[in-house]
Amino acid sequence: MLNHKQCDAFLAVAETGSFDLAAERLCITASAVTLRVQSLEKTLGHVLIVRERPCRTTQAGQSLLHYLQHSRLLEQNFIQTLTGQTAAFYQVNIAANADSLATWLLPLLRPALIEHKITVHFHVDDQSETHHLLEAGLVNACVTQETQAMKGCIAEYLGSMTYRFVATPAFVQQWFADGVNRDALRHAPALIFNAKDQMHTATIQQRFGLNPSQYPHHFIPSSSAFLDAAVLGLGYGWLPDYQAAQYLKEEKLIEAAPDLHLELPLYWHHWKQQSEVLDTLTRLLRTQAGLIMNEPLS
Structure with a gap:
C-alpha cells in the first residue's frame, strides 16, 4: 500500500516544482518533505523526482x-x-x-x-x-x-478556429504595398505570441522560407494585448475570427493576405x-x- 503522507509530499513537489514550496503547501519542513519523497522512492525502487530548479518528475514519477x-x-x-x-x-x-x-x-x-x-x-x-x-x-x-x-484517454474533435492574417490599413499600405512576399516580410514587424507560437513561425517558414531571426518581431504573450497591438498598428499577425471579426467589419483591421488564413482544429483530451x-x-x-x-x- 502506498503511504498517503509520502504520496502527498511527492504530489506537492511535482505540482509546485520545489521542495520548499511543497513544504509551505503541506505546512511541514522542507527536510520532512525530502524524507517522505526519499522513503517513497525507496519503497517503489525508482527515483521519482529529478532535483533541479524547478524539480521535474522522472518517467516513473510521471506514472x-x-x-x-x-x-x-x-x-x-x-x-x-x-x-x-x-x-x-x-x-x-x-x-x-x-x-x-x-x-x-x-x-x-x-x-x-x-x-x-x-x-x-x-x-x-x-x-x-x-x-x-x-x-x-x-x-x-x-x-x-x-x-x-x-x-487511457480519449481525444474528441471540438471544432476549428479560423485565423486571419491581419493588420491595420495603414500598416498594410506601409509594409505590404506590393503584397505579402518574402522581401516585405523580412522588413515588416510581426506579432508573435511567444517563442512556442508555431502557428506563426512554422507558417512563415513553410510559405516564405524565413525563420524568426530573419524578420523583426514582437513577443506579446497575452491574447488581449496581442489584439491591442494589431489594432495599434504595431505589427501583422494571425487573429482568430472570434476576436477579429468586429474589427474587420469596422475596417480597423484588414486581411493583408486572405490566402494565408489558417484553420486550427482543436481536440478535447480526457481520461476514459x-x-x-x-x-x-x-x-x-x-x-x-x-x-x-x-x-x-x-
Missing part, C-alpha cells in the same frame, strides 16, 4: 503522478456522490491555449461552472503543448491540436474514466464548442 491525480479526482467525486455534498465547489484542472481561454472557452463553460459549482484551475500553453500537461498528470483534461490520445463533473463538461464541449468557436465577440 505515479497520473495515478495520484486520477485517484484524487475519483475520490472527490465518490465522496460528493455518497454524502450528497453540494455546497462545496468541485475543482478541475484544465490546460488550454491562450486564444481559446480568451475567446470561446469561458463563455461556453460559464453556465455549467455556475450550475454545478465547479472551479477551474487553468494551465495555459501553446495548443501544440497542452497535451504534455495531461501526460505529466498536471491537469485532468486539455484543449489541444494533438489528434492522438495517450493510453473520469468524474461526473468532467463528464458534464465533456458533453458540453462535444456538442457546443464547434458552434461558438468562430462566433465574433458581441
Whole structure:
C-alpha cells in the first residue's frame, strides 16, 4: 500500500516544482518533505523526482503522478456522490491555449461552472503543448491540436478556429504595398505570441522560407494585448475570427493576405474514466464548442 503522507509530499513537489514550496503547501519542513519523497522512492525502487530548479518528475514519477491525480479526482467525486455534498465547489484542472481561454472557452463553460459549482484551475500553453500537461498528470483534461490520445484517454474533435492574417490599413499600405512576399516580410514587424507560437513561425517558414531571426518581431504573450497591438498598428499577425471579426467589419483591421488564413482544429483530451463533473463538461464541449468557436465577440 502506498503511504498517503509520502504520496502527498511527492504530489506537492511535482505540482509546485520545489521542495520548499511543497513544504509551505503541506505546512511541514522542507527536510520532512525530502524524507517522505526519499522513503517513497525507496519503497517503489525508482527515483521519482529529478532535483533541479524547478524539480521535474522522472518517467516513473510521471506514472505515479497520473495515478495520484486520477485517484484524487475519483475520490472527490465518490465522496460528493455518497454524502450528497453540494455546497462545496468541485475543482478541475484544465490546460488550454491562450486564444481559446480568451475567446470561446469561458463563455461556453460559464453556465455549467455556475450550475454545478465547479472551479477551474487553468494551465495555459501553446495548443501544440497542452497535451504534455495531461501526460505529466498536471491537469485532468486539455484543449489541444494533438489528434492522438495517450493510453487511457480519449481525444474528441471540438471544432476549428479560423485565423486571419491581419493588420491595420495603414500598416498594410506601409509594409505590404506590393503584397505579402518574402522581401516585405523580412522588413515588416510581426506579432508573435511567444517563442512556442508555431502557428506563426512554422507558417512563415513553410510559405516564405524565413525563420524568426530573419524578420523583426514582437513577443506579446497575452491574447488581449496581442489584439491591442494589431489594432495599434504595431505589427501583422494571425487573429482568430472570434476576436477579429468586429474589427474587420469596422475596417480597423484588414486581411493583408486572405490566402494565408489558417484553420486550427482543436481536440478535447480526457481520461476514459473520469468524474461526473468532467463528464458534464465533456458533453458540453462535444456538442457546443464547434458552434461558438468562430462566433465574433458581441
